[in-house]
Amino acid sequence: xxxxxSPFSYIVTNLARFVRPHEVTFSGVNSALPMLACLLAKRAxxxxxxxxxxxxxxxxxxxxxxxxxxxxxxxxxxxSIFANEDFYDLCTRGRMDLCFLGAAQVDxxxxxxxxxxxxxxxxxxxxxxxGGGAVMLPTARRACTWRTEHSTRTMVQTLDFVTASxxxxxxxxxxxxxxxxxxxxxxxxxxxxxxxxxxxxxxxxARTGFAVDASGAKPTPPPTDRERAALRAxxxxxxxxxxxxxxx
Amino acid sequence: MxxxxxxxPDLAARISDGDALALGGSFLHRxxxxxxxxxxRQGRTDLEIIxxxxxxxxxxxxxxxxxxxxxxxxxxxxxxxGLAPWYRKAIENxxxxxxxxxxxxxxxxxxxxxxxxxxxxxxxxxGSALPDLNGWKRIEDPYGSxxxxxxxxxxxxxxxVVHTPEVSPNGDVRxxxxxxxxRIMTRAAKKVLVVAERVEPLETFQERPEMTLVPHFMVDxxxxxxxxxxxxxxHPDYAIDYPAVERYLTDTDEAFxxxxxxxxxxxxxxxxx
Numbered sequence: 001x002x003x004x005x006s007p008f009s010y011i012v013t014n015l016a017r018f019v020r021p022h023e024v025t026f027s028g029v030n031s032a033l034p035m036l037a038c039l040l041a042k043r044a045x046x047x048x049x050x051x052x053x054x055x056x057x058x059x060x061x062x063x064x065x066x067x068x069x070x071x072x073x074x075x076x077x078x079x080s081i082f083a084n085e086d087f088y089d090l091c092t093r094g095r096m097d098l099c100f101l102g103a104a105q106v107d108x109x110x111x112x113x114x115x116x117x118x119x120x121x122x123x124x125x126x127x128x129x130x131g132g133g134a135v136m137l138p139t140a141r142r143a144c145t146w147r148t149e150h151s152t153r154t155m156v157q158t159l160d161f162v163t164a165s166x167x168x169x170x171x172x173x174x175x176x177x178x179x180x181x182x183x184x185x186x187x188x189x190x191x192x193x194x195x196x197x198x199x200x201x202x203x204x205x206a207r208t209g210f211a212v213d214a215s216g217a218k219p220t221p222p223p224t225d226r227e228r229a230a231l232r233a234x235x236x237x238x239x240x241x242x243x244x245x246x247x248x
Numbered sequence: 249m250x251x252x253x254x255x256x257p258d259l260a261a262r263i264s265d266g267d268a269l270a271l272g273g274s275f276l277h278r279x280x281x282x283x284x285x286x287x288x289r290q291g292r293t294d295l296e297i298i299x300x301x302x303x304x305x306x307x308x309x310x311x312x313x314x315x316x317x318x319x320x321x322x323x324x325x326x327x328x329x330g331l332a333p334w335y336r337k338a339i340e341n342x343x344x345x346x347x348x349x350x351x352x353x354x355x356x357x358x359x360x361x362x363x364x365x366x367x368x369x370x371x372x373x374x375g376s377a378l379p380d381l382n383g384w385k386r387i388e389d390p391y392g393s394x395x396x397x398x399x400x401x402x403x404x405x406x407x408x409v410v411h412t413p414e415v416s417p418n419g420d421v422r423x424x425x426x427x428x429x430x431r432i433m434t435r436a437a438k439k440v441l442v443v444a445e446r447v448e449p450l451e452t453f454q455e456r457p458e459m460t461l462v463p464h465f466m467v468d469x470x471x472x473x474x475x476x477x478x479x480x481x482x483h484p485d486y487a488i489d490y491p492a493v494e495r496y497l498t499d500t501d502e503a504f505x506x507x508x509x510x511x512x513x514x515x516x517x518x519x520x521x
Contacts, residue, residue, distance in 0.1 A: 029275060029301055030326050054274070056426030067490070068327035070274055070301075072425045072483035083426050084274075084300070088352045092371025111375065114322075115348060120381065126339040126346075128331060131301060131322030134350035135372030164350075165375025243328050 005223065007179035007246040010196055011146055013227050014177045014220065015100065016040040018144050021047035023097035026087055026140075027069060028054045028132055033146055033244065034100030035069040036234055043230035056081035065234050067243070088132070092139045098174075099140040101133045101164070105156045106145060108189050108210030110166055110173025112137070113159040120161045133164030142174035149247040150178035152209040179246050180204055182220060189213075194220040251419025251442070251467035256513050259441055259471040260286040263407060266316070268296035270358070270433040272410030273480070275303040275326040276488045278428065280411040280443045282476030282513040288312045289508065298358075298405050300351035300429050304480060304493070307332035311504060315344045319403065321351035327488055329497065348378060355432055357403030362435035369397040408437035410462070411477045413485055415444040416453040419470050421462035425483040431461055439468040443476045445485055475512035 005013075015037035019025050025041075027034040031054075038051045039062075052058050054070045061077035075081060082090075090096050103112035104127050112133055118124035137143050143166075147154045155178070166172020166185075176183040176190060180199045183190040191213040195204045197220060205212045223231075235241055260283055263269065273279035284305045287295070296317040297306050303325050309315045311334035318339070323332050338344035349357075353370055360368035369387075373379055379386070379398055388396045410430045414422040421442055423430060434440045440462060453460055476482075479492035496507045508514075 029322060030324050032328065054426075066327075068276060068488060070277055070326065071488070072277065072481060073487075075425055081426050083431075084351070084429055085355060085432060088355065092352070120348075120377075123340055126336045128324040129320060129322045129348055130376075130378075131351050134376035134378050135352040135370065137372070138374040138376075139372045162375065162377040 005196060005198070005220070006241065008241040008244050009223060009228070009231055010179055010220070011148065011177050011246070012036045012040060012231060013223050014182050015144060015146055016044065016227070018098060018142070018175050019045070019049055020098070021049060024050045024052060024090070024095065025098040026052050026096060027100050029070045030102055030128065030131070031069045031100055032067070032240065035074070036065070036240060037100070039065065039234045040227065040230045043233060044224070044226040052082050052087055054084065056083050058082050065240070088135065091136050094139065094141070096136070096140045097142065099132070099136045099143045101136055101143050101145050102131070103145045103147065105154060105159050106147065106173070106176055107156055107159050110176065110185050110190050111159060111162050112145060112164045112173070113161045115161040115163045117160055130163040137164040137172060138166055143172070144175040144177070145173060146177045148179065148245060150180050150207050151247070152207065155207070156209040180207070192217040194218050196220055197222070249465045251464050252469040253419070254469050254471055256282055256286050256443070256471040256473050257290070259283060259443070259469055260290050260292070262441065262469060263287060263292060265292055266294045267406040268298060270298040270405035270408040270437055271302060271305050272408065272428060272430040272433060273477070274301045274428040275324065276480035276493065278411050278423075278477050278482050279305050279480050280409040280476070281305060281478065281480055282473045282511065283409055283441070283443050283471070284308060285508055285511050286513065288314065298354065298403060300349075300354050303332050304496070307335045308496075310334040310338035310344060313343065317345045317347065319347040319349060319354060321349045321354050325493065325497070327490065327493070329493060333497070347382060350376070350378065353378070353384070353400050354403065355429065356400040358432045358436035360400065360402035361404040362432055365402070367399040367401050369399050371397065373398045403436065405433065405437040407439050407441050408433040409441045409443070410434065411443045411482065412461070413445045413482055414448045415442060415470050415472075416450045416464065417447055418450065419464040419467040420453050420460045421467065422448070422453065422459050423461045427461055434462045434466060440466050442467055442470045444470055444472050445474055445476065445482060447472060473513050478512050
């Protein structure tokens with residue numbers, strides 16, 4: 001069982017696998033899972049990368065892992081405060097390598113809705129809003145998102161509202177992680193990169209609202225010893241795992 | 249010109265019905281929450297709330313029915329509490345009008361006001377439905393690069409209200425840790441109000457002037473309210489009081505009244521000027 005995935009470890013670890021050497025990676029507000037992914041990548045991978053976050057931290061060494069992904073703890077041992085205006089401007093001038101951005105609905109082009117379920121002007125559910133998305137998704141070199149539910153209401157054919165889009169020229173959604181699948185953008189749309197070994201490919205296709213190209217997909221490689229150890233170290237008593245409502 | 253030092257009720261009394269307030273901090277961190285609660289107690293209403301990432305503050309004001317308009321980027325309780333429930337209801341039943349922004353477009357509007365120009369170009373927004381929703385224009389580079397940019401109209405709050413750990417006796421504001429969006433808010437607003445944990449000696453400000461976020465001449469008035477950012481955090485003094493946030497989220501009028509009554513500013517020593 002040790003090398004098997006839990007839905008929680010699947011999302012956090014596969015988000016961490018998007019982090020690349022020598023890049024600048026950002027995690028923001030309302031983003032506990034990407035925060036954990038960045039902290040996991042720092043522990044599990046041998047390469048160097050710059051982790052910046054919405055608390056102003058630059059390669060911080062937090063003494064504990066906070067429930068709030070904007071907690072001041074995330075700036076502990078940081079040698080500078082790189083504040084909100086700084087990281088937005090870094091992104092819009094094209095120097096942000098990887099951004100983690102939240103989404104309620106994702107479509108096959110990697111566009112996101114974080115605004116409303118139903119008509120924006122008469123919403124069934126008013127959602128939080130996109131925060132960074134509309135500006136960061138088209139300007140970051142790569143952006144990734146995650147969903148804790150993989151279904152035709154989260155992975156949709158048609159968004160209820162386009163909060164953020166990749167635009168046409170550059171940027172856009174590079175990767176999406178759900179409890180059962182990892183999608184990567186092939187330049188024009190999201191294609192299936194890998195799927196959770198405990199579900200079938202047919203399951204993934206049936207639970208996705210947009211057409212799934214699985215031609216290059218394979219089962220997701222299991223977590224490595226170092227990835228599992230890193231996740232245990234940052235969530236030692238499983239508090240985050242219990243706190244995260246995941247529909248797998 | 250030094251800032252006035254006043255009681256929290258007197259600070260709140262400087263704000264009128266219908267005013268536009270930029271609130272400092274982010275989600276549950278270093279927000280001017282004592283002032284927000286005092287506005288509720290004093291019955292202030294028809295407020296416009298301007299903040300990139302409000303949560304508890306706008307939710308409490310919506311719960312009391314005091315928000316006419318919200319200009320925001322992302323609204324949530326955060327820290328695993330999810331959506332801000334009374335804000336959500338206020339938008340869904342149209343009690344509050346929403347001008348939905350990206351955090352950076354709200355910042356661009358504040359920058360326009362701070363720079364003294366009518367609008368501010370901004371990167372990104374390509375493909376988003378927000379420009380159409382808000383009537384934001386895209387202009388071509390008048391210098392001929394062939395690149396264009398959306399431009400956001402100026403956003404000028406009547407007040408920026410920020411919470412800070414430290415002020416000088418003159419009203420200089422020293423924030424520790426991230427300033428969130430407080431810097432641009434204080435430059436964009438017509439007036440600045442400050443809630444501070446404590447007064448520190450002027451010499452400590454003179455020794456490290458680069459640590460001061462807002463100089464005293466820009467500050468209209470200060471109220472000293474220890475623990476005033478409760479139930480949120482104020483770095484480095486205290487962290488989020490999660491049980492208090494849970495009590496706040498209990499869906500009864502009694503729970504809300506009890507929450508307002510247990511706030512630190514209701515203690516006698518906190519309301520002195």
